[in-house]
Amino acid sequence: xxxxxxxxxxxxxxxxxxxxxxxxxxxxxxxADVAEPPTSSSEIDELQDSLAILKTEYDRRISDLxxxxxxxxxxxxxxxxxxxxxxxxxxxxxxxxxxxxxAPNPMTRSANTFNPAIGVILVGxxxxxxxxxxxxxxxxxxxxxxxxxxxxxxxGESELNFNANVDDKFFANLxxxxxxxxxxxxxxxEEAYIQSLAxxxxxxxxxxxxxxxxxxxxxxxxxxxxxxxxxLSYEVFLGGQYKDDGIQVRWLLPTQHYFEIxxxxxxxxxxxxxxxxxxxxxxxxxxADTGGDIGFSGSWQVGIGVLHTTVIDRAVNASxxxxxxxxxxxDLYNLNFVWKWSPNGNPVYTNFKLQGEYFWRxxxxxxxxxxxxxxxxxxxxxxxxxxxxxxxIGYRYDQVRADNKNVAGTSLExxxxxxxxxxLTLEWSNSEFSRIRLQLNAGQSGLENDSRWVLQYxxxxxxxxxxxx
Amino acid sequence: MSRFVFTFVMFISFSNNALxxxxxxxxxxxxxxxxELAGELNQIESALTVFQDPHRLQARPSLIATxxxxxxxxxxxxxxxxxxxPLLLRxxxxxxxxxxxxxxFEASSFIRRLEVPQxxxxxxxxxxxxxxxxxxxxxxxxxxxxxxxxxxxxALDPDSAQEYRHLQEDxxxxxxxxxxxxxEQAKTLRGTKIVTxxxxxxYLINWLKMDRIATIETKxxxxxxxxxxxxxxxxxxxxPPRYLLRTPxxxxxxSKWLSEKTGLPMLVLPYSVxxxxxxxxxxxxxxxxxSLLLEET
Numbered sequence: 177x178x179x180x181x182x183x184x185x186x187x188x189x190x191x192x193x194x195x196x197x198x199x200x201x202x203x204x205x206x207x208a209d210v211a212e213p214p215t216s217s218s219e220i221d222e223l224q225d226s227l228a229i230l231k232t233e234y235d236r237r238i239s240d241l242x243x244x245x246x247x248x249x250x251x252x253x254x255x256x257x258x259x260x261x262x263x264x265x266x267x268x269x270x271x272x273x274x275x276x277x278x279a280p281n282p283m284t285r286s287a288n289t290f291n292p293a294i295g296v297i298l299v300g301x302x303x304x305x306x307x308x309x310x311x312x313x314x315x316x317x318x319x320x321x322x323x324x325x326x327x328x329x330x331x332g333e334s335e336l337n338f339n340a341n342v343d344d345k346f347f348a349n350l351x352x353x354x355x356x357x358x359x360x361x362x363x364x365x366e367e368a369y370i371q372s373l374a375x376x377x378x379x380x381x382x383x384x385x386x387x388x389x390x391x392x393x394x395x396x397x398x399x400x401x402x403x404x405x406x407x408l409s410y411e412v413f414l415g416g417q418y419k420d421d422g423i424q425v426r427w428l429l430p431t432q433h434y435f436e437i438x439x440x441x442x443x444x445x446x447x448x449x450x451x452x453x454x455x456x457x458x459x460x461x462x463x464a465d466t467g468g469d470i471g472f473s474g475s476w477q478v479g480i481g482v483l484h485t486t487v488i489d490r491a492v493n494a495s496x497x498x499x500x501x502x503x504x505x506x507d508l509y510n511l512n513f514v515w516k517w518s519p520n521g522n523p524v525y526t527n528f529k530l531q532g533e534y535f536w537r538x539x540x541x542x543x544x545x546x547x548x549x550x551x552x553x554x555x556x557x558x559x560x561x562x563x564x565x566x567x568x569i570g571y572r573y574d575q576v577r578a579d580n581k582n583v584a585g586t587s588l589e590x591x592x593x594x595x596x597x598x599x600l601t602l603e604w605s606n607s608e609f610s611r612i613r614l615q616l617n618a619g620q621s622g623l624e625n626d627s628r629w630v631l632q633y634x635x636x637x638x639x640x641x642x643x644x645x
Numbered sequence: 646m647s648r649f650v651f652t653f654v655m656f657i658s659f660s661n662n663a664l665x666x667x668x669x670x671x672x673x674x675x676x677x678x679x680x681e682l683a684g685e686l687n688q689i690e691s692a693l694t695v696f697q698d699p700h701r702l703q704a705r706p707s708l709i710a711t712x713x714x715x716x717x718x719x720x721x722x723x724x725x726x727x728x729x730x731p732l733l734l735r736x737x738x739x740x741x742x743x744x745x746x747x748x749x750f751e752a753s754s755f756i757r758r759l760e761v762p763q764x765x766x767x768x769x770x771x772x773x774x775x776x777x778x779x780x781x782x783x784x785x786x787x788x789x790x791x792x793x794x795x796x797x798x799x800a801l802d803p804d805s806a807q808e809y810r811h812l813q814e815d816x817x818x819x820x821x822x823x824x825x826x827x828x829e830q831a832k833t834l835r836g837t838k839i840v841t842x843x844x845x846x847x848y849l850i851n852w853l854k855m856d857r858i859a860t861i862e863t864k865x866x867x868x869x870x871x872x873x874x875x876x877x878x879x880x881x882x883x884x885p886p887r888y889l890l891r892t893p894x895x896x897x898x899x900s901k902w903l904s905e906k907t908g909l910p911m912l913v914l915p916y917s918v919x920x921x922x923x924x925x926x927x928x929x930x931x932x933x934x935x936s937l938l939l940e941e942t
Contacts, residue, residue, distance in 0.1 A: 279756075280754055280756055281758055371735065430713070432710065434707055434710035469705060475705045476706075520894075522698050523701060523703060524698045524700075524701050524896070642704060642731050642733075643704070645706060
């Protein structure tokens, strides 16, 4: 600023120096003095006077200029600071406007907001098989609902699911299955349960009708399966899926590692139980699961379980078309594991799943009036690979075997070493919500070789709940 | 190497403050924000890594065990985690973090969400009825969410209120400086034409005022079909964008194909943060994003 003000002073002086009459006089007089030296003292006095006048005038002009400059400077400073203030205010206003624009928009709620989440699963199949005798697995008695997909065109189970939090402490879920049976549409109550959300200490209670926690696959809805049919061991030991009315308690241990144990008391009406023994508490189960991660890409889970059922009059189909009835105890044991892998733990584009279960069952009691003891086992191992975002391929090997005593003439008679089956499936999903699958099975029905193919769609409408691990 | 260690979650255990909150972030960007606002006081874990798609996570056993013990759950919300979080919440039996509790914090509920669909029909793809949930890619949103998060931390842990307020002030100050710098840097990006893989970058695009001319996915959540790719090729050739953008977790194949066909550069933006990732915290997230975008111009 100093530099500028000095410059301004010099500039201000320039017109003054050039245009001032006294200065002009001085210049001309000075020139004359040089030519002829002053002759008298009065002339010198005169010259001194005019110099004094000039000096005064000059001082006045300088201070005047300095004052004006100071004023101008003040004005400039004021303007600059005012502009700064305006700019700042504008910026603030802009930011406020932007923040206002970023204020949350309301989560759109409509009149049906409090309706439960509704999900619909539509399944349809077309299938063909080489064996045309009634489906049998030697050494086992299959319940009515078990067995492979019907030949020709058919609708599988269409599912209708409702679920929602009841309040801050309970969750509820209801699932209907609509199935066709000989031209009739049957409505089956698959699940109807409430579940606690707020019991401290990692306790989780479920009451109502639910899929038993025993066995890995048992807890899943069939539409989430990787194959069109359940493994043979599920068909023969649990009728495809074991669900019953009762209560389940799970405890998630407060450990760093995942460890959960659970138990159930159930009515004992559904296969493999029958007759709702012990005043409607005819079955119980215990199970435990643990699991963890292997690096970023892999996760695993291992489980064990036992299901004890008291059976009253469970029909066993005799080969002569007449049913015999089984009454006694049935104990089923299960070991299961699953391992999932995807690059960096991102399963969206490619992933692999390996899963296997082993079952072992002991039954003791009466077959009609004869003593009977059964010893049966089965296992499966399956791999399922999503090799492209929309394509998946899977292979499964199944085996069951039975060694039953005193069962000649009934379907419990094991007429072979074991029954096994190979299945291959290919799936295409346009989105998460639609799947089309082609499956090939090579196995047996009774003692006959039986090859089948199934083409199936599984589509999901509406709310689609999260899947278990 | 550390990625192969048993650390699917970023487990950061700070000083020995026994009263500290345990914070569980669904996405790594929120773990990073928590570290800024509560780091020294708390244990913070993240469900996802930056290489995992937040829409689709396996409800793994390890997550159930972890989530059962946390005090604060911090997620994007707006249904981003609908495919896995509700199940984890139910399985965890943890009362404190259920929907509606103080321990349940949804970042997207504090800001203006973009792309709220006018029409809900899955023929339009896997829509988010509550709008685009990838809200962290606008740094102005971070500022707002940070304020809300500090309020929540104070509500849950009033004893440390002073520290939380201090951390908040410090963060806001640094963020404001960074934001001014980013604004200056980003001026030249205004109006830049781009193609993205999914709508994951909508907030970034909106902030930078860039112009998205197409997405590589046929519809949200529906993989690119060959028909869609060939129409995309057409669009891109007649109206060339400056580059193709994708997240680290998005399928590389379709954008690679398009990039090779057209010679357009394909940029993998950090999208989020993580150890050994191009961006390790939220500041780097925007620094790296901008420098990548500016490099190619």
